[in-house]
Amino acid sequence: MTKITAQRAIIDRRAVTERLGEVVALELPKHKRRSKVLETFKEALATGRTEIRARFDQAGDGAQTVRENCFLIDQLIRTVHDFAVEHEFPNGIRTSAEALSLVAVGGYGRAELSPQSDIDLLFLTPYKRTPWHEQIVEYILYMLWDMGLKVGHSTRSSDECARQAKEDLTIRTALLEMRWLWGDQDLFTELQNRFRNEVVSGSGEEFVESKLAERDTRHSQMGDTRYVLEPNVKEGKGGLRDLHTLYWIAKYLYRIENIGQLVDLGLISRDAEKRFTKAQAFLWTVRCHLHYLTGRPEDRLTFDVQQEIARRMGYGDRAGSRGVERFMKHFFLVAKDVGDLTRLFCALTEEQQKRKPKLRLGRLLSFKRGTVAGFKLDGDRLNCATDDQFEKDPVAMIRLFHTALENDLDIHPKALDLVHRNLKRIDSGVREDLQANKLFVSMLTSRKNPEVALRHMNEAGVLGRFIPDFGRVVAQMQYDMYHVYTVDEHTLQAMGILHAIENGQLKEEAPVSSKVIHKVASREVLYLSVLLHDIAKGRNGDHSALGAEVALKLCPRFGLSDAETETVAWLVREHLTMSRVAFKRDIDDPKTIADFVTLVQSPERLRLLLCLTVADIRAVGPNVWNGWKGGLLRELYLRSEEIMMGGLAEGRESRIQGAQDALRGELLKAGWTAEDIDAHLARGYPNYWTGFDTATHVRHARMVREAEHTKAPLSVESRVDSKRAVTEITVYTSDHPGLFSQIAGAMAVSSANIVDAKIITLANGMALDTFWVQDSEGGAFDSPPKLARLSSVIEQVLSGRMWLDKELAARRGKLPARAHVFKVPPRVIIDNKASSTHTLLELNGRDRPGLLYDLTAAMTRAGLQIASAHISTYGERVVDVFYVKDIFGLKVSHERKLDQVRGELLKALEDPTVKSEENAAQ
Incomplete structure (x- = not known):
């Protein structure tokens, strides 16, 4: 227990009582006296909080702060109670029926109170509540509420407490931590005894299983990983609530008052106790910073507070790493330590209770044999044969995880504890050991899910020791709003996704990769490329190029040939290329495909790169992958494969002719005359015929014919493509400069996100523009x-009845608060080599409502003239690519013109909210 120093500087109860006596001596009317009394309590609370905050700002000790906050509230509640009893509702000599005990429960009962935490109070009465009880309870509660405190409360007798605790796990847990606060102590002692004898006795197994099930449900709701980049300090996996769960179980089973008593009972080591205390103190400190910084009971460590908390906790920037990244890495390592303690404690508790293991985290398989591959079976789990097994044979640490994976066994926490103690034995000798590397590659490419073994190895610290380059990215955060997980967690999830692709579990979402993965020549190459693709993140420089160098160093160690090593290195170097081309280039442009094929060179590399790309994107976060992205990757793969396999030998003219012939056939079936068909075919320029498939050509023909027949100045049609998770919006209207910009603005007003666009001007001067849009969730x-509103807004904008600047101005500041944490320098890249016919503009900047409208207006x-647009959003960052020509229909090549374009676009990329923030700062 942390000792509180200079208690009277926080609150001097005697001085407060004397001041209250002075108020009573004034003999004021009751309502006026109450306001004076409340003022006295408020001053005492404010003074105490100021003192505690000053101490925290100076020492940064969360463990001390939660104790001091609890001490302050204890003294206030006691003083309020005494004033109520002595001056407000004096009752002379009270009978035993009017006894009252104030009991702190829950976190307050543990004597832990963060700055903005609720106070949980139990007003304990004898069998029957009296009017006097109700008066006292009401006075105390209203006084505390009027002070601004958040109080959860109940008024119960011992009978009611015992009965309800048996029925309700939440009440039972709250009472488990009960602490006498004030009033009749005998009443509290009676409740304590009844709780132990009537509620706790004989129900240990049920309580433990219920609490662990509750924990698993909570983890599932929080994302079931401790490595999310905006973790919940209290409820998240590896957070304070997990430590509380361990404490509750220990207290319930062994009646301890502090975690150190488990050492005396021989249940945990002194080292484990130190790790528990250290982890708890760190998490308390972070939580106190959160509460003080936000001024509310906030437990989520969001991006907008991480930098400031890192600064306050002394994490400065260093070469190659930012202070906030170092702080978050420490946080995740603490969360990992909490997980280690959970597994160890659960196993030791099982053993102590001498019952069948029910505290296991994974699926177990019962073996009748006593040993497996040199390890013994202990409660259906793999354990070390001897305590010195890893000392004598360090390679056995690798074999432990291999054996567990291949035999569908869990690893006993005692074995994991021995692994933890012997990690330093995984040295260069083990890393170069032929058997160790063979076992590792066997795990990596196992037909069982390799993610399971790799995750256990990572949790135990083995993976980072065996592959030190991987150790550098353990708990390495990626500080942006796009990535959801740390680098190691992202990599492990990618391994699991690759296994799911190979097993056919993602046939609907990723049909092509699910098919071609079975054609790859080397599974070792594919699985290693996924393991290593982000291994150089967090270093100075391009992580893809640096990662390729790591691959060249590691792959020979893993037994790969020179050719296989070179392929892994190439895949790591180019692991972002396929998504970049698919999402940011016009894959209808023949040069795009030709350049991509030249880079990839072989069908085998194409297959490998597709599988790697799909696994990588799907592992970024739960809402990153969608049907639209899958469709673009699929189309790029199929077109590239066709060229590599000798297809697409026909020239552009023959493809145009083929598209027109196919449309002619469909329109003849629909009853069109030859004259009408010829007239329609004459409207399309060559790029129109090569840019869409026959089904789309047919829809366009019907749309144009209907518009011409009705003389409609504007036609808007929508088609939902649920397979690709996108809606196709087609606009047919008179072409004019700025049309794309106006439509983009209308879509921004309607909250439709454009992900792709093709701009077509027909020979009759009409625009036939197609936009693919998604909602805010992808x-x-x-x-x-929403579709009806979108059509209406487009019509209002194009008719001049809606002013876009005014409508969009109201939406400018609607980005999440944490998005403003990230600064994305505006960048304009002009490329005249990527396309034979167009100039490419690649624009990078921070996302905001109406940005696409601003860019296209510029x-x-x-x-x-915009021919096509490819819109990609990565969290707070946008990467928009436009294929453009000048007013003469040519590439933009004149230097002065290019400078003008660059200047206009950089100006449009500037974030007005950043400008206003900078102006305000000045």
């Missing part, structure tokens, strides 16, 4: 009311 924009001002 799904198809398919709500009928292009209009610069006299550019």
Whole structure:
């Protein structure tokens, strides 16, 4: 227990009582006296909080702060109670029926109170409540509420407490931590005894299983990983609540008052106790910073507070790493330590209770044999044959995880504890050991799920020791709003996804990769490329190029040939290329495909790169992958494969002719005359015929014919493509400069996110523009009311009845608060080599509502014609690519013109909210 120094500097109860006596001596009317009394308590609370905050700011000790906060509230509640009893509702000599005990329960009962935490109080009465009880309880509660405190309360007798604790796990847990606060102590002692004898006795197994099930449910709700980049300090996996769960179980089973008593009972080591205390103190400190910084009971460590808390806790920037990244890495390592303690304590508790193991975290398989591959079976789990097994044979640490994976066994926490103690024995000798590397590659490419073994190895610290380069990315955060997990967690999830692809579990979401993965020549190459693709993140430089160097060093150690090593290195170096081309280039442009094929060179590399790309993207976060991205990757793969396999020998003219012939056939079936068909075919320029499939050509033909027949100035049609999770919006109207910009603005007003666009001007001067849009969650924009509103807004904008600047101004500041943490320097890249016919503009900047409208309006001002747009958003960062021509239909090549375009676009990329923040700072 942390000792509280200079208690009277926090609150001097005697001085407060004397001041209250002075108020009573004034003989004021009751309502006026109450306001004076409340003022006295408020001053005492404010003074105490100020003192505690000053101590925290100076020492940064969360463990001390939660104790001091608890001490302050204890003294206030006692003083309020005494004033109520002595001055407000004096009752002379009270009978035994009017006894009252104030009991702290829950976290307050543990004597832990964060700055903004609730106070949980139990007003304990004898069998029957009296009017006097109700008066006292009501006075205390209203006084505390009026002080601004958040109080959870109940008024019960011992009978009620015992009965309800048996029925309700939450009440039972709260009473488990009960602490006498004030009033009748005998009443409290009676409740304590009844709770132990009537509730706790004989129910240990049920309580433990219920608490662990409750924990698993909580983990599932929080994402079931401790490595999310905005973790919950209290409820998240590896957070304070997990430590509380261990304490509750220990207290319930062994009646301890502090975790150190478990050492005396021989249940945990002194080292484990130190790790528990250290982890708890760190998490308390972080939580106190959160509460003080936000001024509310906030437990989520969001991006917008991470930098400031890192600064306050002394994590400064260093070469190659930012202070906030170092702070978060420490946080995740603490969370990992909490997981280690959980496994160890559960196993030791099982052993002590001498019952069948029910505290296991994974699926177990019962073996009748006593040993497996040199390890013994202990409660259906793999354990060391002897305590010195790893000392004598360090390679056995690798074999332990291999054996567990291949035999579907869990590893006994005692074995994991021995692994933890012997980690330093995994040295260069073990790393170069032929058997160790063979076992590792066997795990990596196992037909069982390799993610399971790799995750256990990572949790135990073995993976980082066996592959030190991987150890550098353990708990390494990626400080942006796009990535959800730490680098190691992302990699492990990618391994699991690759296994799911190979097992056919993702046939619907990723049909092509699920098929071609069975054609790859080397599974070792594929699985190693996924393991190593992000291994150089967090270093100075391009992580893809640096990662390729790591692959060249590691793969020979793992037994790969020179050719296989070179392929792994190439895959790591190019692991972002396929997504970049698919999402940011016009794959209808023949040069795009030709350049990609030249880079990839072989069908085998193409297959490997597709599988790696799909696993990588799906492992970024739960909402990153969607059907639209899958469709683009699939199309790029199939077109590239066709060229590599000798297809697509026909020239552009023959493809145009083939597209027109196919459309002609469909329209003849629909009853069109030859004259009408010829007239329609004459409207399309060559790029129109090569840019869409026959089904789309048919829809366009019907749309144009209907518009011409009705003389409609504007036609808007939508088609939901649920397979690709996108909605196709087609607009047919008179072409004019700035049309794309106006439509983009209308979509921003309607909350539709454009992910791709093709801009077509027909020979009759009409625009036939197609936009693919999604909702804010990355799904198809398919709500009928939203689609109706979108059509209406487009019509209002194009008719001049809606002012976009005014409408968008109201949406400018609607980014999440944490998005403003991230600064994305605006960048304009102009490329005249990627396409034979167009100039490419790649624009990078921080996302905001209406950004696409601002960019396209700038292009209009610069006299550019937009042919297609490819919109990608990575958290707070956008990467938009436009294929453009000048007003003469040519590439933009004049240097002065290029400078003008660059200047206009950089100006449009500037974030007005950043400008206003900077101006305010000045």
